[in-house]
Amino acid sequence: MLLLLAGMLGAWEWHWREFGVAPSIRNTDALWAIQRRRVDNGEGDATLIVASSRLFFDLQLDVWEKLDGKRPIQLAFEGTSPLPFLEDLAADPKFTGRILLGIAPEVFFGGFGRHGKAVKYMRDESPSQRVGQWLSMRLVEPYVAFYDPDYALPTVLKRLPWPDRPGAPARLDVRKLSVTDADRNTHLWDKVENDADYNALMRRVWEQNFKPSPNDPKPEDKDKKRDEQIERAAKAIATLRERGVKVLLVREPSAGPYLEYDNRIYPRAASWDVLLAKSGAPGIHFEDYPQLQGYNLPEWSHLAYADAKRFTAALHEIVVREFWKADDKAAEAH
Numbered sequence: 001m002l003l004l005l006a007g008m009l010g011a012w013e014w015h016w017r018e019f020g021v022a023p024s025i026r027n028t029d030a031l032w033a034i035q036r037r038r039v040d041n042g043e044g045d046a047t048l049i050v051a052s053s054r055l056f057f058d059l060q061l062d063v064w065e066k067l068d069g070k071r072p073i074q075l076a077f078e079g080t081s082p083l084p085f086l087e088d089l090a091a092d093p094k095f096t097g098r099i100l101l102g103i104a105p106e107v108f109f110g111g112f113g114r115h116g117k118a119v120k121y122m123r124d125e126s127p128s129q130r131v132g133q134w135l136s137m138r139l140v141e142p143y144v145a146f147y148d149p150d151y152a153l154p155t156v157l158k159r160l161p162w163p164d165r166p167g168a169p170a171r172l173d174v175r176k177l178s179v180t181d182a183d184r185n186t187h188l189w190d191k192v193e194n195d196a197d198y199n200a201l202m203r204r205v206w207e208q209n210f211k212p213s214p215n216d217p218k219p220e221d222k223d224k225k226r227d228e229q230i231e232r233a234a235k236a237i238a239t240l241r242e243r244g245v246k247v248l249l250v251r252e253p254s255a256g257p258y259l260e261y262d263n264r265i266y267p268r269a270a271s272w273d274v275l276l277a278k279s280g281a282p283g284i285h286f287e288d289y290p291q292l293q294g295y296n297l298p299e300w301s302h303l304a305y306a307d308a309k310r311f312t313a314a315l316h317e318i319v320v321r322e323f324w325k326a327d328d329k330a331a332e333a334h
Contacts, residue, residue, distance in 0.1 A: 012146050012153075020191045021145040024179045027078070027186070029115060030133040033122035035073050035184055036088075044094040046073050050085050051102020052112075053078035054252035057178050057302045059100070061185040063312040068320075072100075074184040079114035079174070081107055083232055088119045089245075090236040098246040098324065101237075103275070103283075104254075105266035106209070109226040137182055150176040172205045177302065187305040193298040202299040210261045226271060234278040241281070248323050249276065249283035250315070253292060258300035282323055289318060 025031065039046065047064075049055055049072050056076035065071040075085050082101060089095050106112070140147055149155060164170045175198075180186045191198050217225070237247050251272055254262050266272075268285070276283045286292040291314040295307040303311055 009146075013144060016146045016148075016151050020195065021148060021151060021176070022179070023142050023145050024148060025137055025141050025182050025184075026147070026149060027178075027180045027184065028133070029118040029121040030125065030129060031137070031180075031182075031184060032075065032077060032115070032118045033125055034133070035075060036085075036119075036122050038073055039089075039092065039095050039097075043073065043097075045097045046070070047098045047100065048072065048089070048095075049074045049076050049100050049102070050082045050089070051076035051100070051250070051252075052080055052082060052104045052107040053177070054104045054254070054302060055100065055102030055250060056184075056186050057188050058252055058308045058311055059315070060187065060309050060312045061183065063309050064316055067313060067316045071183075074186070076102060077115040077118060078178070079107065079112055080116055080118075081111050081113055081229065083108070083111070083229060083236070084113070084116050084119055086233065086236045086240075090239040093243065095240075096244060099240065099248070100319075101233075101247055101249050101281075103249055103251045103272065105251075105262045105271055109229050109266045109271050110222070111225055111229050148176060171208060172201070174205055175202060177202065177299075187308055188298070188302045190305060192302075193296070193304045199298050206258055206299060206301060210257055222265070223270075226266065230271075230275050230278055233275060234280075237279040237281050246324060247279075247281045248319065249279075249281055251283065251285040251287075253286045253295060253297060253303065253311070254301050255297040256300040258297075284315070284318060284323075289314075291318070 039048075047068070047070070049059055053076070056074065056078055059072075059074075061071050061074060076082065077085075086099070086101065089099065102108075145151070159173070177189055177192060178186050179189050192202055193199065216222075240247055272283070272285060284292070292311065295311055296304040297307075298304055
């Protein structure tokens with residue numbers, strides 16, 4: 001039985017290696033908690049990345065570290081509004097550093113929360129959960145490709161072309177998009193860029209969002225949610241800035257149909273501009289800077305790996321030149 005099990009696991013691993021999957025660290029609430037606890041363990045003056053997937057994939061920590069001298073802490077999460085993380089930091093007096101707050105319109109103003117319970121997980125995490133995470137990320141995840149949750153057997157079975165149920169239209173789930181390191185440095189998976197079929201699949205996934213759906217919120221409800229998110233963000237930012245924390249908003253690049261969608265559902269004048277005005281925080285919108293444009297976004301929402309490195313360098317140059325010129329936090333307090 002052991003030999004049979006080993007053979008089956010080996011065949012499964014070989015199949016996904018042939019597909020292009022390589023070992024990667026699983027991006028879980030537990031992995032996020034490890035990075036968040038660094039603030040409590042003496043790194044309260046660090047630069048934090050608080051965002052959803054765009055700044056998570058697009059900002060490369062090694063490039064920033066080379067230019068800045070210190071590696072940021074990555075606290076972004078895909079498919080998740082960063083507001084719960086921002087509010088958690090606002091309530092933590094140990095944090096006195098800097099925040100790059102990523103604004104992906106659909107996720108931020110819509111209040112999406114795929115990993116919105118990460119803060120609660122960090123507070124409630126048991127010793128056995130910590131040990132399990134430590135063992136997994138050191139003994140299993142760096143070596144086994146099929147351990148990626150997107151290629152677990154139940155997930156693969158679910159994706160088979162089963163007959164549609166009446167009244168329940170088929171919907172494509174988001175597939176693997178990225179590769180993550182132990183410290184959550186993340187980049188777009190090269191298969192999204194270089195495999196035409198996989199790229200077309202990911203574009204079809206996003207295109208589902210671009211079309212009207214019966215499940216879409218009413219316009220008045222969408223506007224109400226947007227305004228609530230802005231008020232929450234403004235309150236948290238005010239608390240942070242009173243403590244001398246520098247908060248800089250970043251509207252990351254999107255392109256093609258995704259950019260059209262972003263601009264249609266949350267026009268800049270009614271979302272980004274209002275957020276800046278109410279929070280009083282400065283912001284970098286990619287459309288205002290030529291050096292933040294012209295990159296390759298294979299599926300319209302995230303930068304190819306090589307372009308992410310160039311984008312990080314360009315963003316760092318703008319940040320240092322125009323916003324974070326001095327280390328004297330007192331001069332930045334309002």
